[in-house]
Amino acid sequence: MTPDSPPADGGLRDRKKRRTRTALATAALRLVAEHGLDQVTVEEISAAADVSSRTFFNYFPSKDDALIGDQAALNARFVARLAEVPPEVPALAAVRAALGEVIEELQEDRELWLLRMDVVTRNPVLLPRLVSAGAEAERALTDVVAARVGVPADHGFPALLTTVTGAAFRLAALRWAATAGARSLADLVDEAFDALAAGLPDPGPARPSRPSRTPS
Amino acid sequence: MTPDSPPADGGLRDRKKRRTRTALATAALRLVAEHGLDQVTVEEISAAADVSSRTFFNYFPSKDDALIGDQAALNARFVARLAEVPPEVPALAAVRAALGEVIEELQEDRELWLLRMDVVTRNPVLLPRLVSAGAEAERALTDVVAARVGVPADHGFPALLTTVTGAAFRLAALRWAATAGARSLADLVDEAFDALAAGLPDPGPARPSRPSRTPS
DNA sequence: ACGAAACTTTGCACAGCCTGCAAGATCGCC
DNA sequence: GGCGATCTTGCAGGCTGTGCAAAGTTTCGT
Structure with a gap:
């Protein structure tokens, strides 16, 4: 029965x-x-x-x-999301969009990931193992990007995009944990990707949109 | 005495x-x-x-x-060179300029570094240990950048710039070794930094500045 | 319900990495 | 030559990580 x-x-x-x-x-x-x-x-x-x-x-x-979590699975899901983004979206924007869904997954285990990033920050040996944990995952990613922008696999752009965005995302996650989640991870990722898309220009000491309170 | x-x-x-x-x-x-x-x-x-x-x-x-060489010393010299670049040069360009002198150092031990990068490529566990080998060197670098662009140390830009340019340089070095030095390292670094400065746009199959030989 | 099959846990032995310590060899200098 | 500083080496030992086989647990067919 x-x-x-x-x-x-x-x-x-x-x-x-x-x-x-x-x-x-x-x-x-x-x-x-x-x-x-x-x-x-x-x-x-x-x-x-x-x-x-x-x-x-x-x-x-x-x-x-045991400490870093299953980065490979996370990465695989990221690749899948990336493949779903319409091909007319430029690669950098597509990566940012696909990351959005990864961010949501991290939010679901918010406390766990904050603790994890804190541990990584205090034990920098672990840092390299976050995002693109293996050469395998990294290559799968570059292949998808290469197919998306239509360049041969030995072109430099796909590898550059994946390694650079990986670094940017990892940094955003660390900053997220450094403030104990005060600013949202999505915000920090957006900030980093905006800077990347703008060509990493120097940020002026006085911000144009909102004046800083530095005296005279 | x-x-x-x-x-x-x-x-x-x-x-x-x-x-x-x-x-x-x-x-x-x-x-x-x-x-x-x-x-x-x-x-x-x-x-x-x-x-x-x-x-x-x-x-x-x-x-x-024993395999990766003295990355810390290399990094220290890089920081010193970076500090010598006139402060009115934007940070990204300043990093590129300072890297130029690092590149020359690598050229002096060309065969050694080609072999080293080859070993790293075939043993990806070593990859993270290249460039920004330690959190200490990384922080020294971000401090210099922060001072250069005049933002507080907890601003995101300096860290983003150092981690991203580090990733780009490392990738260029790997590509250099992958072709056994056919293209010069300086060339590959320039290519990567041009892409960064342009905001990582998709490379069209037909290049705008120099018409490709694709038909029609 | 029973037992075979599949799977998981565990102990044991072992190779390799890395560190502290103390003895001995080597080098610099008078 | 001889003294002090430095470098090398052996030894003991802890920790990581793997292969193997025995023992325990779950699954599944009958």
Whole structure:
């Protein structure tokens, strides 16, 4: 009678796996946030999640990977969104649009990501692993961009666009965490992309649109 | 007391140290280029340089550091050059100008750097360690830029400029090595910075300034 | 419900990276 | 030659990460 339970998603086994995975990830973030990356061992993280340290490495290939989250999946979804943007939109604007949906995903786990970015800020070794975590993801991205603007794959533009926008987005995310989310991530990303689209001109000390309050 | 320098340069001891250092670095590059990063141990590198593996770690804090060269020193010289550029030059152009002198330094060890970039390309784990190797150097750079354009240190522009130009330069260096130096590094850097200054517009299949040979 | 099959967890052994410490070798200088 | 500073080396040890096989758990067919 019992509705033949679909094993793929609702299965007990998968729920357990997901629970341990998040338990390990959150324990890692919490401990590293408190004590620093070098002061936390895999054994301590595993103990906090009630599994053996060997099991830790069944879930994450390295200590770092437990901290940064699944950048590859995020990147894959980003590529998919990018492919959906109408092809007549210029590449830079298309990337910004596709990022908009990634930003929404981050907002859904706001606290987690703020903590994560805080950990990364205080342990800069992790910084390079954010956005474009691997050469593979990076190349998939450049391929999509190359196809979009219609240039050969060995042209410099696609690679330049992806690496530069990746850097800009990562920086925006760090600034977002630095202010504990006071300014919205979307705002900070917009600001960075506006500067990029404008050719990175010097910002005047006095802003034209709104005068600063610097005395005389 | 003797304020006159310890024989910093001509002494036998310093010559020996320099020789060991370059022996370790070149042995590391040669071995890793041939067998791959994971297939080469510190012990093998040390043996190739005729020192103990313990001595290796007296020269380099990690295996990676023997491969990437002294990015910190390079970065420091870059900051110095940047400070010498007249302050009325816009920041992006100033960075490009200062990079010109860095490029000349790389040209002086052309073969070494080509090999190094080749190794980095084939072992992408090393990629993040090029340019802006540390948070410290990065911050020194942003401080100089902030002072140059006259904005507070927490403004987003200086950090954005340094991280973006760093990414662009790194990419240019990789492309340089990918073609074994067929196109000059200066050319590739110019191309990237032109695109940045123009706001990263889509490169049309037909170029406006110089008509391409595409028919019709 | 029972048991086989598939999967997960765990312990163990082991290679490799990296660090602190102390002894010994080498170099600079008088 | 001899003293002090510096460099090299071996040793012990902790941590990361991997392969393997035993033990435990879930799934599925009958």
